[in-house]
Amino acid sequence: MTGRGAAGRPAGPPVPIRRATARDAKRLTSLVRKSRAYEGRYAPMVAGYRVGPDYIDTHEVHVAVGEDERVLGFYALVLSPPELDLLFVADAAQGLGIGRLLVGHMVERARAAGVGAVRVVSHPPAEGFYLGVGARRVGTVSADPPAVMWDRPELVIPVAP
Template identity: 55%
Template sequence: MDPITIRRALPTDAPALTTLMLASSAYQGTYASILEGYRVTPDYVARHRVFLAEDPQGAPLGFYSLICDPPELDLAFVADAAQGNGAGRHLITHMLNEARTAGLSGVRVVSHPPSEGFYRAMGAHRTGTLPPSPPKVTWERPELWFPIEDPALTPPAPAPSP
């Protein structure tokens, strides 16, 4: 994959973020109801830590929104065409670095059920299950936690053997 740039989203990016989110094939069929009528607004982008991944031509590959109080990954989407190419991994790694910089001890994720495996592969662990909340959410959702390690408290890796 070409290099990915991650930058702070601007309020003017809100329509592109909404388009990317609503185009997600992961939220078609059973899961479509959760996004019905949902829009990423310029005000939302201005109030939260929203970051956008772009390809070298500036095309959006994905985005995430980190809320710090309480700490939660509120939104995370990767364009269908960019899935499996590292964009999601780059976004989550960036999010964890942002959380660390903000002084957070961890980040909660209420996951889209098919995305749980991805978050676990990125280091999150499951803490529970949220029940359905009709009418928009008629399925259980995994609740996960990304612990944020303090690099000052992490011992250095051992030196490789000669």
């Protein structure tokens, strides 16, 4: 991130993105469970959610970090079949371009792995964000109670050049 940030604010120094480690598991779990995006009717979906060390070891999980290694956001890319499984930005970092930065990094990682497109089953309020970063809607994933009580947009992010 260089130049101007979200809403025309001057951007600070580049935000580093690094591979998550097992030591990040508790912080990533906390970010998911406390996300304002999952308040109200969406809260039950993340109430018991856990990003465990085994998950981090198995998938492409990358973290955007701020000062003092503060987690600004993270994503998890599953390569087979290619799917963006998780993408969360800390509430305090919303609107700073962290989500776009993470998607750009994810696209680079997917491209390096030889992936042509990445599927996203979106949290309904996040659909506009994904469309804004180049995804296209390809369908709807039906509710699957009790885990997910609402239909979700299914999108694809093109990766191939």
